[in-house]
Amino acid sequence: MTFKKALVFIKRDFILLASYRFSFFLQLFGIFFSVLTFYFISKMFEGVAIPSLEQYGGNYFSFVLIGIAFTTYMWTGLGSFSGNIREEQMMGTLEAMMVTSTGVSRIILFSSLWDFIFTSIRAVIYLLVGIFLFNIDMGNANLFAALIVLILTVVCFSSMGIISASLIMIFKQGDPVSSIFSTASGFLGGVFYPIAILPGWLQNLSYILPITYSLRAMRHALLQGYSLEALSTDIFALIIFSIIMLPLSMLSFRYAIRRVKVDGSLTQY
């Protein structure tokens, strides 16, 4: 029954997205052009040895491509839950869902499934464009290790996203968690440049962000083919983040649901 429910959410969101065909194709074109932009930026460093990139194979284009491809999971994890709640509130469909036999936590979780699927499609397109059009070498990739890192990444960011959704439910607007976290992650997490080029104190700050471990492990797994054992430090860090964040997110969400049911503001936006 749970699987069936998950499927109807995915079907609903796919039909809704496909009904806006122009926007759908624009997003696909957007991927191509952002890859192209970073390809030409990387051309500036061609033939130049960059020490901070050596651990990732020395190629800036492959480094940044994995950075942008997998940072989309962070955006989705952080924004999808709260975004979906807000959208359903504004569309007026949240109340209709809340009186069904499906619990609110599953409604919120399933509402974000399509976003993660679409993010995965985009990440795969990023990588395929990189591999087939711009000759990125991923011949050594350890896909199983990359998958483990990806799962932990999704759990970490989704937990943050659920905390953000809890705040959105209560305050309706102005969630500080996702904006601070995503800005800090983009700046310090090594998305566009290796954290090794940051000053020491900023490097230290970057280690409190899960994206630092996610992107480092993902690049090592896909570009260098690192084994799970070699990735154990980053994987362990992501597990610790997940153990702390996941229960915290569940508690905050439960509290938020109760609070809005007391306030009667469940469907207000």
Added chain:
Amino acid sequence: MGCVIETFGLTKRFAQVGGFIDLLHPLRKKEVTAVEDVNLKIKKGELFGILGPNGAGKTTLIKMLCTLILPTAGSAYLNGYDIVKEEEKARASLGFVTGDERSFYWRLSGRQNLEFFAALNNTPDPRSKIDELMALMELKDKADAKFYSYSTGMKQRMAIARGLLNDPEVLFMDEPTRSLDPSVARNLRDFIKEQLVKNQGKTVFLSTHNLDEAEQLCDRIAIIDKARIRACGALNDLRKTIKRNETYLLEVKGFPGYALTKLAEIEEVISFSMRVHSDLTLLEVELSSSEAVLPQIIEIIVGTGGKVCACSTKKIALNEVFDQLVNKGEKIDI
């Protein structure tokens, strides 16, 4: 027959959102009472109406019973399930029909919308249930058209179809005819009474501020105003509680105008009015004491050459009950 809805002292108070000055007094709470001490017992198969002006507390009461809002005090049982402690079981017993047509996905078809909500309701054999409901709502031909192409009446029928997906014991309808034109609203009222209540045996809890709708549809009516139930009962019971002089309607043929002067001389006649339709005069007379005076009035009419074709008491309309309770603020104990 058992009760499917029971409430005991059900109360809801909302914290009032204050201005910045209230931040200086974080411990001082301002509250507004939306529903106060509501005690209802609604039987299976009953069409129960909750009637009240805007802001009286109708929607808050329905939302509490639908588990969307937690009560501040009191308790309520839906199909025997506590709406707070057993909210999932209570939800499985209810269908909610809102007058808000935004509560659908406009870019999905009617069928796709119902498929989605059927899955959320754990509807067994959803395909045949959806076909059945689409046929019942006369939407089968348009089942695969996008929801945005539906007329307002069709959208409202879709809302009812969705409310019936889980074959609920109780259907809550929050102002279901609010945005419908008179003919579509009449059809929908017929459907609620004949199909849902008579044929399918559903219990319907209907909120409305349309007095005619409540009068035509409901077995019992509760009048809510300023958060409190002011009166509750069958319309006839509510009528009996109204303090009003007896008013008689007389249909008279050949009524001579000078007879009015004679009627005016009777001390017990408080007021009268007349309308003439071709050779028939409709006379409305309000009396302070009917038993002794009515024969006297008829005698005057007959004595002056008129012929009384019909005589009846004027029924108290629901709007008079409503007016006495809501606008004049009187309280009725039934």
